[in-house]
Amino acid sequence: GAVVSQHPSRVICKSGTSVKIECRSLDFQATTMFWYRQFPKQSLMLMATSNEGSKATYEQGVEKDKFLINHASLTLSTLTVTSAHPEDSSFYICSAELRGVGYNEQFFGPGTRLTVL
Amino acid sequence: AQKVTQAQTEISVVEKEDVTLDCVYETRDTTYYLFWYKQPPSGELVFLIRRNSFDEQNEISGRYSWNFQKSTSSFNFTITASQVVDSAVYFCALSDIYTGANSKLTFGKGITLSVRP
Numbered sequence: 001g002a003v004v005s006q007h008p009s010r011v012i013c014k015s016g017t018s019v020k021i022e023c024r025s026l027d028f029q030a031t032t033m034f035w036y037r038q039f040p041k042q043s044l045m046l047m048a049t050s051n052e053g054s055k056a057t058y059e060q061g062v063e064k065d066k067f068l069i070n071h072a073s074l075t076l077s078t079l080t081v082t083s084a085h086p087e088d089s090s091f092y093i094c095s096a097e098l099r100g101v102g103y104n105e106q107f108f109g110p111g112t113r114l115t116v117l
Numbered sequence: 118a119q120k121v122t123q124a125q126t127e128i129s130v131v132e133k134e135d136v137t138l139d140c141v142y143e144t145r146d147t148t149y150y151l152f153w154y155k156q157p158p159s160g161e162l163v164f165l166i167r168r169n170s171f172d173e174q175n176e177i178s179g180r181y182s183w184n185f186q187k188s189t190s191s192f193n194f195t196i197t198a199s200q201v202v203d204s205a206v207y208f209c210a211l212s213d214i215y216t217g218a219n220s221k222l223t224f225g226k227g228i229t230l231s232v233r234p
Contacts, residue, residue, distance in 0.1 A: 034221075043208065043226045044162075091160055097220070103150065104220045108162040 003027055004096045006109035013084055014117055021079045021112045023094030029074035030096035034106065035067075038091040050077045084116045119144045121211050123225035130199055131233050138194045138228050140209030146170075151185065151192045152210040152222070162208075168192065199232045206230070 003026040013019050023033055031052050036044040048069055049057045056069035066088075068080040077096075081088050091113050095106040120143040130136045142151065153165040166176060168185050176183045180200075184193045196203055209225040 041229075043224045044222075045224075046221065049221070093160075093162065095222075105167075106220070106222060108164075110159075110161040113160070 002098055002105070002107045004094065004107045004109040006092075006094055006112050008112060009110060010113045010115075012115045012117065015085050016083055019081045019084055019114060021081075021092055021094075021114075023077045023079070023096065023109050025075045025096040025098075025107070028096070028098050030077075030098065031074065032097040032104075033071060033077040034095045034097070035069060035077075035079050036093045036095070038093060038111075040091075044093060047079075052077075081114065084114070086116045089114055089116045119146075119149075119211050119213065119223040121209050121223055121225035123209055123228050125228045126226070127229045127231070129231045129233065132201060133198050134232075135195060135197050136199050136230065136232075138196075138207050138209075138230070140192045140194065140225060142190050142192065142209070142211045144211060144213070146213050148213075150212045150220075152208075152212070153183065153192075153194050154208045154210065156206040156208065156227070158205070165194075196230075199230075201232050201234055204230060204232045 005024045007022045011019055033050040035047045037047050038044045046059050047062045050069045050071040052071045052074050058064045071077040091111050093111045094109045098105045122141045149170045151168045155163040155165055166183055173185050180197045182195045206227045206229050208227045210222045212220045212222050
């Protein structure tokens with residue numbers, strides 16, 4: 001159980017286009033999902049916290065108009081990279097939070113590799 | 118502020134050698150969780166262990182073992198008799214306790230482990 005999927009797994013786009021990445025919790029409901037970005041040979045950096053039915057909370061330095069997050073249902077959050085540029089090329093990973101007694105567990109998706117030409 | 122330090126960046130060993138990956142953390146919280154994740158070349162994060170700050174018992178799971186020392190704020194990971202399949206990037210992470218909101222994860226920079234045949 002507790003499976004999180006991401007779609008697409010890989011995307012290549014031209015500079016200036018917008019790209020949407022989906023994160024789904026397949027067998028549980030997730031009020032909260034997280035979006036991370038990982039540049040080559042670097043760590044995962046939290047970009048934003050996505051809460052169902054409300055606005056996302058962005059980490060310092062992350063442009064909210066550039067990275068649009070929509071958490072419209074308890075099983076789906078989307079990240080849209082608007083007007084993508086080569087510097088946005090990265091590995092984007094989402095996680096979905098499963099609320100438990102005493103601790104909320106994060107389950108990670110397989111990641112989406114974005115290449116902007 | 119929370120911080121996770123993985124001072125080793127790359128480790129190379131020959132198969133069957135034992136290897137220890139170091140993790141040092143900083144937090145003002147008295148209750149927190151520590152994690153280790155494995156990230157193989159495919160990119161998907163693989164959960165290895167979660168440890169509550171109140172539980173300082175060492176843990177062994179097959180060839181893997183973890184040493185949690187609160188006195189030195191360390192949570193080290195040892196692989197015994199390493200295998201080529203252990204080659205991956207290993208991340209140590211820290212999370213604050215569930216407070217009714219979200220449990221954010223702070224990741225270390227990761228250690229790239231290469232196991233040579």
